Amino acid sequence: MKLKRPFLSTALWTALGRLGGLMIPFCIAMIFGATPETDAFFFAYSVIFALLNVFGHVFESALVPHLARRKAEPEEVNRLAGDILRTCLPLAAGISLAIAAGLGPGLQVWGGLEAHGAHLTGRLFLEMTPGFLLAILVAHHHSFFCVYKQFWFAALSPLIRACVMLAAVFLFHKPFGIHALSLGFSAGEILRWMAAYGLMRRLTPARLLFPGPGSTAHAGFFLREAGFQILALFAVNLAPLADQWFAAPLGGGSLSLLNYADRLLQIPYLLFINGLLQVFLSFWSDDYHVSAPEDFARRIRRDARVVLLAAFVLGGILWLLRTPLIELIFTRSGLALAQRDLLAGIFGWLALALIPGMIRLFYARVLFVVNRSRFYALQAWAEFLCKVALNYFLCLRYGIMGIAMATLINYGFASVWLHVALDGFLRSHSRQVPS
Secondary structure, eight states: OOOOOOHHHHHHHHHHHHHHHHHHHHHHHHHHOSOHHHHHHHHHHHHHHHHHHHHHHIIIIISHHHHHHTTTOHHHHHHHHHHHHHHHHHHHHHHHHHHHHHHHHHHHHTSOOOHHHHHHHHHHHHHHHHHHHHHHHHHHHHHHHHHTTOHHHHHHTHHHHHHHHHHHHHHHHHHHTTHHHHHHHHHHHHHHHHHHHHHHHHHSSOOOOOOOGGGHHHHHHHHHHTHHHHHHHHHHHHHHHHHHHHHGGGOTTHHHHHHHHHHHHHHHHHHHIIIIIHHHHHHHHHHHHHSOHHHHHHHHHHHHHHHHHHHHHHHHHHHHTHHHHHHHHHTTSSOOHHHHHHHHHHHHHHHHHHHHHHHHHHHHHHHHHTTOHHHHHHHHHHHHHHHHHHHHHHHHHHTHHHHHHHHHHHHHHHHHHHHHHHHHHHHHHHHSOOO
């Protein structure tokens, strides 16, 4: 009997799971406003999540097909996942400790940050490091949930961390200040890991296993096969860090304002990715192997027109409503009137960037389906380097607004380039004679 694929329910669980995280910046704005302290937190938080996105992808996406092939033998599943964990966890610990040691001095020497802000950023990152390592364990457990078709917890679990962080900031912001957020992050990951571990043992035959040294060949084979995906993810996650790096020395809460605008745009991005792209991706994966090449190409072009129309409508509406929307959400926050005006301008540019941004995400998913991981890795690094150059030149002229402008220009070039490249791939695929 063929199992029903829970696209809608998983998207709803994911939206609920991310809702708390989307609320965190607005609560920070309400309690702290936009200050050098919030700038320090957002920078450290962005570095943590850049690392977590890379290591989390290893377990929650790249590893899942390899585990699924061994599903009939639970011991093999446990051994392979444990082998990858034994490789990744020490690597992540070493990277995070090196960053914790060098982040403060690096921001002060090369980032142009004053001593207090640079030191505070490094300290906040160090306070969140235990939570980051626990989050890798959670991602390891999530891979089992995906293999054994228990999707709901992996989608919902970020809500646990977010609720603890929100409780910490409301209850302890007076005695601990901005540190309430970093301590709440690690406390939230402790609870999330406890829940994930308990449910993993109850709902799946999986177990937490650290194999001996003789099994390292499993990890080596997997990491070589997934290498281009991981390489591309490093570039994708370095791009937001480049924005933080250029915003940090601008001072006056500029980095916080950029994060407030960006988090507000994450809501439509989240709905687009989980409500539309994931469904497209599943059907494309099947169609690519069973449909005639010209039928597959025709379907991709039809879906691209739907996404393009949706992107223009959504981005246009958000741009038109940028000022009343910012006033509605941030009037009761700790932001001054001048900061809200600047925030509306940043949000307006990012709303326009949403249009090519959604198209860019659409084409990236198609590249995964047609097995162009190497091309996508090269494209991701080229896009990152272009973003750095645009940030440098536009920040000199427009300050924090220049970063939002650079995002629009970079996404625009990337979406056009991906459209041309993918059209070439589809035409080439259509000319092939199915075997």
